[in-house]
Amino acid sequence: MPPTLWIILLAAAMVGIPAILWTARSLRARIGGSVMVGLLDLVNMGYVRWWHRLKLVGFDDLPPPFRKGDVGAGIVVANHSAGIDPLVVQAGIRRFIRWMMWADMMLPVLGFVWKAARILPVSYGKKDTTTVREAIRHLKSGGLVGIFPEGAITRPPGEIRPFQAGVGLVARMSKAPVLLIHIHDTPYTPTAFGSVFHRSRTVVEVVGVFDLKDVKDPEAATARLHEALAQHCGWPVNEESILEMWRENPDEYEAPV
Template sequence: MFYNLAKFVVTIVLVVLRRWQVVGLENFPSQGGVVVISNHTSYWDPVAVGCALNRPIHYMAKAELFEIPLFNTLIRALRSFPVKRGKPDRNAIRQAIELLTNGEVLGIFPEGRRSSSGELLKPQLGAVMLAFKGNAPIVPVGIIGARGFFGKLTVVIGKPVPLPQYTGSKAGREDMERYSAQVMDQLKQLIKSRQ
């Protein structure tokens, strides 16, 4: 209830202030677990992607944000959950995999932080690892023009990148690195397509 109300209000703000545009919504799966990855340059990014998708998205957010009074309550109501950065967080990993196996949408910024230059940073492998463990494809979502309070903000939704077949009982680091390079390349192409 609160999620849908917040999405409605923020969508109006995006349309009025940011001349918000969504491209490629037809590419987004209507059901099943999905990992959404996006570039990250602005505080607008999670709300722009959340409002663009026609399914609720659960974001992994840095644990420090959950220490802020009131804001903690707000982001939990918006279906975010904390992850400790810099070391494996088993609780966050378990929660993320559970969401995916239950057919939910998980949102991650694979760069791990905002890019001050606007260029894609080297991704961490967390999003790919969760995709493998949750048996869920990754959908790249490019965000263009998010910086500032005004100006056109475009969200471009790519097609799902299916999980690759790999040898052995589980995916190794090389499998994950190859898949990560593939999805990040798709993300880069989405961003370039609207610049």
């Protein structure tokens, strides 16, 4: 190989390697986690800001541990309005959130996304204590966990469904503060993934932060969150549990993809 070519390759390496390392460090620093998480977050921020014209309300004054650079356990709880909900919430919270998600919604073609996002899969109809234990372990290690306690996307939109008591149990066992969020004006589509392709003016609002570690009854803790969300948004409360509807008619209420 000619000496000139060696010099060119050496110069390229001297410039390229630091650039790659700087890029990797910058991606990791976005919300924490891996380089892939940072890359997905970069894409997501552009997507939700442009396609969904996302409006964030109350995120400028978040208390610890929900701010960028914070450490410590925290639970993020929100109503479930569309498939894009985890994306728009993550855009407001600049720490990596591990979401609990219905396993049936995890399409194999997006396996690399689920792996990078370290999704906590929930299998309704089964005693899935493994996922709950993993969520609590993640919280006790100082991470954030995201939960949609209604159990599935609310249909029709514009109402609040009952919360599953698991959210209160996780809060009590982990002793982590709970950030309650209201999501609205997302696209209403027949399937969860349909909302990805429809434009919107989605709004994500902070309702408040709740300390539930001293509430011994998980159902009481869950009820407190449910009441706070209902009072904040003013939506009617539909007492029909989505999970109970699924248990009674599993064929009719299969996870929509």
